[in-house]
Amino acid sequence: WGSFLLTIYPLNCMIYGYFMWTGHMKLTRVFGLIGIPLALSVHGYTGFILAMSKARALWNTALMPTLFLISAMVSGIGMMMIVVYIRDRFFVKEHEVDKNLLFDLGKMLIIAIVFDLFLIFCDVAVLLTADSEAREAALLILTLDFSPLFLGVELFLGSLVPLLLLIAPPTRNKRWVAVLAGVLVMIGIMAMRII
Numbered sequence: 001w002g003s004f005l006l007t008i009y010p011l012n013c014m015i016y017g018y019f020m021w022t023g024h025m026k027l028t029r030v031f032g033l034i035g036i037p038l039a040l041s042v043h044g045y046t047g048f049i050l051a052m053s054k055a056r057a058l059w060n061t062a063l064m065p066t067l068f069l070i071s072a073m074v075s076g077i078g079m080m081m082i083v084v085y086i087r088d089r090f091f092v093k094e095h096e097v098d099k100n101l102l103f104d105l106g107k108m109l110i111i112a113i114v115f116d117l118f119l120i121f122c123d124v125a126v127l128l129t130a131d132s133e134a135r136e137a138a139l140l141i142l143t144l145d146f147s148p149l150f151l152g153v154e155l156f157l158g159s160l161v162p163l164l165l166l167i168a169p170p171t172r173n174k175r176w177v178a179v180l181a182g183v184l185v186m187i188g189i190m191a192m193r194i195i
Contacts, residue, residue, distance in 0.1 A: 002045050009038045021087060043072040057130075057137040058195075063123050070116045075189040077109045078162075078182035085179045097175050106166045106178045109185065113163045120155070141195060149191050158188010 016031035047068030050059040081102060088097040127138035141150040162181035171177045 002049065005038065005042045005045060009035070009042045012038055017083075021091070039072065039076075040069065043068045057127065057134040058140065061123055061126065063119055063126075067116075067119045067123065070112060070119055071189045071192055074109065074112045074116050075186045077105055077112055078185035078189075081105045081109070081178050081182035085175065099175065102175060102178045103173065106172070106181065109181065110163060110166050113159055113185065117155075117159055117163075146195050150195055153191040154188045154195065158185055158191060162188075 012031055012035050016028060016035055019027040019031060044065045047065035050056075050068075051061060051064035053059045084102055084105065085097055089095060124138055124142070127134045129135075140146050162184045165171050165177050165181050165184075
């Protein structure tokens with residue numbers, strides 16, 4: 001099932017992207033609706049497979065499928081912000097970015113980042129209070145080999161900085177800030193996947 005989903009989902013995304021890019025709204029909607037259960041299945045499946053890895057205390061948690069789903073939402077919203085900006089700025093006759101859409105995506109991203117941070121906090125807190133192997137896994141990301149990637153890239157650069165940029169009054173209504181936030185969250189989620 002995983003191989004099937006991992007093949008069909010990107011194909012659906014490319015078709016969806018093509019119709020969205022070319023302005024066929026009816027077909028965009030159809031493939032967008034098809035993509036929702038596919039996206040939930042692919043990201044949930046990936047988290048589920050990792051959660052079943054008993055040999056890896058960092059992965060072996062019931063939160064892993066939900067964490068993968070939410071982190072996929074974070075990076076997906078970030079990617080959409082970038083796509084909206086590029087499409088409107090360079091491929092639409094008016095060359096004017098749809099600020100309302102960009103800032104609405106930014107608001108969605110704020111909610112997704114907060115939920116993602118909550119899940120990360122819960123995951124780390126449980127690891128720290130569980131058996132010795134789980135505690136060692138938590139220390140690996142908090143103080144040892146993976147701490148620069150986890151604390152520096154995933155949490156600080158990929159979550160807190162975009163969150164502050166999207167919330168702070170001087171920066172929240174700037175288009176370039178929304179695009180930067182989109183790039184940063186994608187970098188942060190990539191760091192999460194590496195860890």
